[in-house]
Amino acid sequence: MKRIKVAFIYHKSNIFLSGTHYDNTYYHFFISALKRNEKIDVTYFPTDDVFDASVLKNRFDIILLWVNFKFGMPEKILGIDELDIPVISRIGDPKDAKEGLKMHKEWKIDHYFHFFPKSYFHELYSPNFKYKNIVYGLEVSLYENIIPFENRIKSKILNSGAVGNFKILSRLRDKLRNPKYTNLYGYHLRTLCNELSYVEYTPTLQHEYINDKYPLLLQKYQSAIAASSDSPTIKYWEIAGAGCLTFMEITNFNRGMEFLDFVNNESAIFINEKNYVQKFEEYLSDIKNPKWAKIANEGRELSMKKYNNDEGVKSLIELMEEYV
Numbered sequence: 001m002k003r004i005k006v007a008f009i010y011h012k013s014n015i016f017l018s019g020t021h022y023d024n025t026y027y028h029f030f031i032s033a034l035k036r037n038e039k040i041d042v043t044y045f046p047t048d049d050v051f052d053a054s055v056l057k058n059r060f061d062i063i064l065l066w067v068n069f070k071f072g073m074p075e076k077i078l079g080i081d082e083l084d085i086p087v088i089s090r091i092g093d094p095k096d097a098k099e100g101l102k103m104h105k106e107w108k109i110d111h112y113f114h115f116f117p118k119s120y121f122h123e124l125y126s127p128n129f130k131y132k133n134i135v136y137g138l139e140v141s142l143y144e145n146i147i148p149f150e151n152r153i154k155s156k157i158l159n160s161g162a163v164g165n166f167k168i169l170s171r172l173r174d175k176l177r178n179p180k181y182t183n184l185y186g187y188h189l190r191t192l193c194n195e196l197s198y199v200e201y202t203p204t205l206q207h208e209y210i211n212d213k214y215p216l217l218l219q220k221y222q223s224a225i226a227a228s229s230d231s232p233t234i235k236y237w238e239i240a241g242a243g244c245l246t247f248m249e250i251t252n253f254n255r256g257m258e259f260l261d262f263v264n265n266e267s268a269i270f271i272n273e274k275n276y277v278q279k280f281e282e283y284l285s286d287i288k289n290p291k292w293a294k295i296a297n298e299g300r301e302l303s304m305k306k307y308n309n310d311e312g313v314k315s316l317i318e319l320m321e322e323y324v
Contacts, residue, residue: 003041007060012046014072022210028139033309053080061324065089069099081108086323097124117258132319133259136312137234143241146219149293156200158224164191190227218242232256237307240299245292247271267298
């Protein structure tokens with residue numbers, strides 16, 4: 001079997017690919033999982049600020065970029081537009097789309113990917129750009145041995161990650177920026193949840209459960225909240241993968257049903273800004289009901305089987321095969 005030769009380009013100071021960042025999601029996908037697949041032969045190019053891409057000529061089948069703008073990337077990639085090698089790139093967060101658009105021609109990007117739904121990508125970028133929705137982020141080895149559901153904290157619902165701020169000064173500052181890309185906009189429901197006494201909030205960094213330890217936090221609780229108001233994120237399948245009863249924000253606006261296979265009341269509990277309190281209280285008033293463990297287990301099985309890093313790499317390789 002001929003392996004696809006992949007040149008992976010990123011800046012040598014990219015903290016997300018160091019293995020020591022508070023969030024190792026991208027490290028495990030691009031470093032751990034890419035190496036595990038036998039269909040590809042990946043050569044890593046941790047660059048300085050300027051990278052001369054001419055060294056790749058006649059040596060590689062695919063150029064893979066960490067992201068489509070300059071964060072964690074070299075400032076310049078010389079000669080990439082002169083190579084006859086397809087370029088595939090992950091996209092950044094929605095707020096970075098403007099910067100990403102600037103690099104489309106300069107880096108000669110042929111195809112983009114990420115876990116955002118396709119319709120959302122085309123709202124942010126040109127409808128003529130090629131894009132593939134690839135769900136990844138769950139590193140299976142970190143989620144294999146978990147605390148049994150019945151032995152976890154029952155009377156509190158975990159809420160974790162970035163949230164917005166409802167204070168007047170904070171909202172005024174948000175108005176001076178682009179309101180669509182603030183935490184209050186992207187995590188509006190997650191922020192609302194923190195006003196409830198039975199929701200236990202753990203901030204992004206002010207705790208010990210960073211790096212590879214996030215699953216240890218999740219499995220302390222029977223239930224947890226996955227709420228991203230603009231589009232579902234990795235937290236959705238991480239929380240489910242840890243065996244939590246996942247209260248999952250799924251709405252027409254965030255397009256969760258476009259690419260996720262979770263089913264309401266079967267593998268997750270779907271919430272929105274109108275029903276979240278009701279859904280939480282239904283659980284808390286009937287904690288011993290065995291249906292909660294069943295839903296949590298269904299969600300865990302789906303995440304572990306379908307939304308792990310190795311499945312994500314397989315999907316990425318299928319994209320590469322379209323070009324080689």
